[in-house]
Amino acid sequence: MYENYQFVGKDYPRKEGKARVSGKEKYPSDLSFDHMLYGRILRSPYAHARIKSIDFTEARKMGAVCISYEDAPDQFFNVRLVSIPSATYKDWTIFSDHMRQVGDFYGAVAAETEELAEKAARAVRVEWEVLPSYLTMEDAMAASENLIHEKVYLHDKEVIIRNNIACTREVVEGDIEEGFKQADVIIEETFETPRQYHCQLETKTCVVRPEPEGGITVWPTTQAVHNTRILLGKVFTIPLNKVNVVRVPGGGHFGSGIHTNPVALITTALALKANRTVKISLSREEDMYDHVRYPSKYTLKVGARRDGTLTAGHMKAYIDIGCHHVQALAFLGVMSGFWHSLYRMESMKYEGTAVYTNKVPTCAMQGYGAPQVTFGVESMMDMLAEKLGMDPIALRIQNYVGLGEIFWGQGPTIKSKIFSDGVVELIEKGAERIKYYELKKQEKGSGRYRKGIGFARGFHTSGTGAPMPGEVKDYTTAQVKVNEDGSIDILTALMDQGGGTLDAAAKIVAEEFQVSFDKVGISPADSRSTGYDVCTHATRGVYCGAGAVHEVAKETKKILFDYASRMLDTYPGSLELIYEEDTGETRISVVGNPERTATIAEVADHAMNKDWGTAIFSKSIRKTACPPAYTNYFVEVEVDTHTGHVRILRVVAGSDAGTVINPDLARGQMHGGFYRSAGMVLLENTQHDGSTGELTNKASLLDYKMMGIDEMPDEDNFEVIFASTYEPTGPLGAKGVGEAAFNSAPPAIASAICDAIGVRFTKLPISPEDILEAIGEKKL
Amino acid sequence: MNTISIELNVNGRDWQLSVAPNEMLLNVLRERLHYTGTKYGCGIGECSACTVLMDDTPVLSCQILAVQCVGKKIVTIEGLAEGQESHPMQDAFIEEGAVQCGFCTPAMVLTAAALVKEKPDPENQDIRDALRGNFCRCTGYVKILKAVQSGARKMRELS
Numbered sequence: 001m002y003e004n005y006q007f008v009g010k011d012y013p014r015k016e017g018k019a020r021v022s023g024k025e026k027y028p029s030d031l032s033f034d035h036m037l038y039g040r041i042l043r044s045p046y047a048h049a050r051i052k053s054i055d056f057t058e059a060r061k062m063g064a065v066c067i068s069y070e071d072a073p074d075q076f077f078n079v080r081l082v083s084i085p086s087a088t089y090k091d092w093t094i095f096s097d098h099m100r101q102v103g104d105f106y107g108a109v110a111a112e113t114e115e116l117a118e119k120a121a122r123a124v125r126v127e128w129e130v131l132p133s134y135l136t137m138e139d140a141m142a143a144s145e146n147l148i149h150e151k152v153y154l155h156d157k158e159v160i161i162r163n164n165i166a167c168t169r170e171v172v173e174g175d176i177e178e179g180f181k182q183a184d185v186i187i188e189e190t191f192e193t194p195r196q197y198h199c200q201l202e203t204k205t206c207v208v209r210p211e212p213e214g215g216i217t218v219w220p221t222t223q224a225v226h227n228t229r230i231l232l233g234k235v236f237t238i239p240l241n242k243v244n245v246v247r248v249p250g251g252g253h254f255g256s257g258i259h260t261n262p263v264a265l266i267t268t269a270l271a272l273k274a275n276r277t278v279k280i281s282l283s284r285e286e287d288m289y290d291h292v293r294y295p296s297k298y299t300l301k302v303g304a305r306r307d308g309t310l311t312a313g314h315m316k317a318y319i320d321i322g323c324h325h326v327q328a329l330a331f332l333g334v335m336s337g338f339w340h341s342l343y344r345m346e347s348m349k350y351e352g353t354a355v356y357t358n359k360v361p362t363c364a365m366q367g368y369g370a371p372q373v374t375f376g377v378e379s380m381m382d383m384l385a386e387k388l389g390m391d392p393i394a395l396r397i398q399n400y401v402g403l404g405e406i407f408w409g410q411g412p413t414i415k416s417k418i419f420s421d422g423v424v425e426l427i428e429k430g431a432e433r434i435k436y437y438e439l440k441k442q443e444k445g446s447g448r449y450r451k452g453i454g455f456a457r458g459f460h461t462s463g464t465g466a467p468m469p470g471e472v473k474d475y476t477t478a479q480v481k482v483n484e485d486g487s488i489d490i491l492t493a494l495m496d497q498g499g500g501t502l503d504a505a506a507k508i509v510a511e512e513f514q515v516s517f518d519k520v521g522i523s524p525a526d527s528r529s530t531g532y533d534v535c536t537h538a539t540r541g542v543y544c545g546a547g548a549v550h551e552v553a554k555e556t557k558k559i560l561f562d563y564a565s566r567m568l569d570t571y572p573g574s575l576e577l578i579y580e581e582d583t584g585e586t587r588i589s590v591v592g593n594p595e596r597t598a599t600i601a602e603v604a605d606h607a608m609n610k611d612w613g614t615a616i617f618s619k620s621i622r623k624t625a626c627p628p629a630y631t632n633y634f635v636e637v638e639v640d641t642h643t644g645h646v647r648i649l650r651v652v653a654g655s656d657a658g659t660v661i662n663p664d665l666a667r668g669q670m671h672g673g674f675y676r677s678a679g680m681v682l683l684e685n686t687q688h689d690g691s692t693g694e695l696t697n698k699a700s701l702l703d704y705k706m707m708g709i710d711e712m713p714d715e716d717n718f719e720v721i722f723a724s725t726y727e728p729t730g731p732l733g734a735k736g737v738g739e740a741a742f743n744s745a746p747p748a749i750a751s752a753i754c755d756a757i758g759v760r761f762t763k764l765p766i767s768p769e770d771i772l773e774a775i776g777e778k779k780l
Numbered sequence: 781m782n783t784i785s786i787e788l789n790v791n792g793r794d795w796q797l798s799v800a801p802n803e804m805l806l807n808v809l810r811e812r813l814h815y816t817g818t819k820y821g822c823g824i825g826e827c828s829a830c831t832v833l834m835d836d837t838p839v840l841s842c843q844i845l846a847v848q849c850v851g852k853k854i855v856t857i858e859g860l861a862e863g864q865e866s867h868p869m870q871d872a873f874i875e876e877g878a879v880q881c882g883f884c885t886p887a888m889v890l891t892a893a894a895l896v897k898e899k900p901d902p903e904n905q906d907i908r909d910a911l912r913g914n915f916c917r918c919t920g921y922v923k924i925l926k927a928v929q930s931g932a933r934k935m936r937e938l939s
Contacts, residue, residue, distance in 0.1 A: 011877070013874045013875060014874065014877070014879065016879075016882065017873075017874035017879055018866070018874065019882075020879045020882030020885050021857075021866070021870035021871075021873050021874055021879060021882075021885055021886070021889055022817070022857065022858065022861070022866070022870060023815070023816065023817015023818070023856065023857035023858045023886045024817070024858075025882055026816065027819075027883060029819075029820065030810075030816035032811075198917075199915075199917055200881075200917060201819070201821050201827065201829055201881070201883040201884050201915060201916075201917050202819070202821075202881075202883050203820075203821075249881070249882070250881065251819070251881050251882075251883030252881045252883060252917050252918060253881075254917070281820075283823065284821070284822040284823060284824075497880075497881060498879075498880030498881035498882065498918050499880065664876075664877040664923075665877055667877070667923075668877050668878075668880060668918075668919055668920075668922075668923050671919060671920035671921075671922040671923065672880065672917075672918050672919050672920040673920075674920055675919075675920030675921065676917070676920075700824065700826075701822045701824065701826040701827060701915075702824065702826050706915065706917075708911075708912055708913070708914075708915070708921070709907070709908050709911045709912060709914070709916075709921040709924065709925065710908045710909075710912050712920055712921045712922060712925075713922070714904055714922065714925050714926070715922050715923070715925070715926050718922050
């Protein structure tokens with residue numbers, strides 16, 4: 001299928017490459033400005049407390065600018081603006097006198113140096129009233145007073161919180177009682193997934209400069225410059241055309257920059273008070289108290305007939321969301337949707353409850369509900385197959401939601417039809433490459449090292465568009481311009497988090513105009529010079545973001561063809577683009593009349609000199625579908641029965657991304673997604689001390705272990721297969737990769753461990769201690 | 781606080797500086813000399829994002845006092861190419877797709893270049909040993925391993 005493309009599907013050095021290998025790329029933490037102040041945030045040492053009084057006398061004597069809950073705007077908001085207002089709970093204020101976690105913030109100081117700011121912060125005196133803290137969901141839900149939040153807002157409606165329950169969500173289709181009656185086999189199991197820390201390498205940072213005309217310029221770590229602009233404008237009552245949020249590359253996000261990081265609000269408050277540029281860069285310790293993946297705990301009950309059809313499913317989930325809403329309502333919704341879209345069920349009931357605790361606020365991290373749900377559902381498909389005496393892969397192929405069916409891309413309100421489906425192709429090719437059935441039959445032996453093979457499948461949505469508007473906003477604005485030398489500029493607020501989103505946009509434009517990749521540039525962007533882009537999240541970068549750029553490029557091309565038709569004295573419909581590989585030039589020619597021709601540069605230059613104008617176009621585009629980007633993993637592991645250590649020996653990954661725009665970067669997405677998921681399965685979790693509420697790892701990377709280069713297979717042992725699909729609604733047939741790279745890996749690894757030692761773990765992470773304990777019980 | 785006058789050789793150039801006795805090399809490089817390619821990731825020597833070369837050996841600049849560097853040759857990512865357009869290891873990281881967000885990249889490239897200078901034809905295990913302490917949260921290390929092999933080939937061809 002790629003033979004029809006000149007540039008798409010080929011690998012070129014990525015556009016940011018040179019800046020990034022040479023140290024010249026500027027991330028928010030690298031920025032500094034003249035006469036800039038440094039800020040430090042004042043944080044609670046207690047998990048739950050109220051402030052009785054606060055004394056800045058000593059800090060002020062040092063010359064520090066001080067701010068607290070007493071003099072900052074106190075309106076309620078949600079830091080995440082991806083959902084529509086009527087589906088958005090608001091429980092945040094910039095500062096509060098009510099501290100809800102260790103590390104919660106009640107004020108900030110700014111001074112000429114970071115050292116002086118730190119000294120001033122330490123000199124602030126606070127009188128505390130310590131409250132009972134709730135560090136488990138059970139304790140939190142048993143409480144009737146000293147609640148973590150007493151009242152919050154759903155849009156503008158006041159909501160009284162009871163028993164620390166932040167929100168609930170129920171989704172029902174069909175009649176599960178009848179469904180379970182129809183079942184020959186019913187199984188039920190409880191699954192748990194951990195509080196994984198994003199550990200993006202750059203800690204959350206913001207620089208804010210007040211401008212002479214009353215506005216601000218902001219350089220934040222964010223995945224969403226426009227939502228940051230809208231929130232800052234609203235909270236600080238600044239007209240939106242005076243809030244300029246600059247797109248700066250971030251040192252990793254993984255979901256932690258979908259919401260406006262609190263540091264951006266705090267830095268703005270300080271900068272406005274000081275009327276000086278202020279920078280705050282969190283320490284790693286502060287960053288670990290700032291954000292974490294949603295954990296999950298849910299009971300899943302599934303009924304099936306003897307022939308393998310699923311008659312009913314019931315999922316009851318409790319989510320410990322920590323001390324704030326970063327739109328937990330949306331999270332509960334996507335859990336139901338991702339579950340619903342994995343396998344056809346004749347009836348289903350989902351009950352989700354989000355519970356406040358005095359812990360780090362939870363937010364999106366790669367997969368957003370899909371890894372949590374896929375771990376349980378895929379583990380259960382293995383268990384069901386075993387019970388039915390069926391091949392687990394055959395059971396999946398029989399039941400998966402595929403071509404022509406309805407996919408819930410983002411909970412029950414974002415649904416669209418499936419137009420491309422590479423599931424079976426990927427399973428068959430992957431099984432063959434890794435020799436799945438041969439390995440499955442292999443004797444595990446009784447030695448110290450036991451090998452096992454595992455398989456699981458899943459997907460992520462490509463964006464949150466759908467034929468009908470739902471609870472989630474999704475569109476991108478882009479501008480495409482042809483310069484007078486034939487080069488092209490793309491202007492959009494779309495973010496690239498390292499995966500190659502903007503390279504993909506450039507390559508798609510190169511293909512549309514048949515101009516070489518190096519002639520397409522990505523313009524620097526900020527919120528004042530661009531239209532709204534919701535955010536790079538939900539694996540929407542290529543499908544929705546670059547998809548919007550593609551639609552705009554087609555319009556720009558129409559204008560260019562109009563100029564060319566006038567210049568060549570013909571009709572726009574009779575023109576074609578021809579890329580000349582030897583000269584690197586692109587010509588616009590009259591079909592069948594090759595002598596009637598001009599280069600793009602000549603046409604653009606002629607149009608300018610004739611005062612016809614520039615070939616330029618700008619528009620907001622919403623995708624009206626959200627195709628599933630299917631993935632699957634075959635994983636071979638080796639378990640050391642003496643130490644409990646699990647080694648990843650070999651991985652064969654499958655990705656149904658439609659047309660693969662950047663093959664090498666897409667492979668890199670699969671590698672990275674697998675690496676972070678293996679971390680979640682084998683190592684990563686953050687726990688809070690049950691009495692102090694502090695992180696038990698003391699927010700130190702020394703005690704937050706992640707896999708390193710020594711634990712990952714090399715490329716010979718990590719194969720990535722792409723499906724040969726074409727997504728008809730996508731830009732040149734493309735859909736997403738990003739989060740799908742993560743979602744199906746955890747159950748595949750757990751399934752391989754089960755194959756090796758015969759123990760099915762239902763709680764992640766599976767630590768060496770867990771494995772040793774299980775081995776001890778089984779007397780292996 | 782008292783300050784000490786020192787001379788630091790960074791990227792082939794001598795700098796006269798007045799530093800506090802407890803000032804880390806990382807802070808001096810980033811804040812005084814504006815070599816921001818040297819990154820802060822944890823400040824406790826765990827992530828290696830702050831790696832620079834000291835007399836050709838990778839060291840963690842968040843764990844070294846500026847005053848300890850007197851008389852040594854410090855090279856940051858900005859100085860690795862030694863006046864050329866790029867160092868072969870930098871090219872290899874771009875070509876092999878080993879760069880995603882790029883925040884860990886300077887430290888990875890410096891450590892890899894130092895390894896290959898010492899050991900021109902490294903085994904995969906040598907690369908794993910050298911980069912064991914360097915965190916990358918994006919790539920899963922697969923492409924990094926490949927890029928270092930490719931960079932080593934390029935360096936051998938040039939030598």
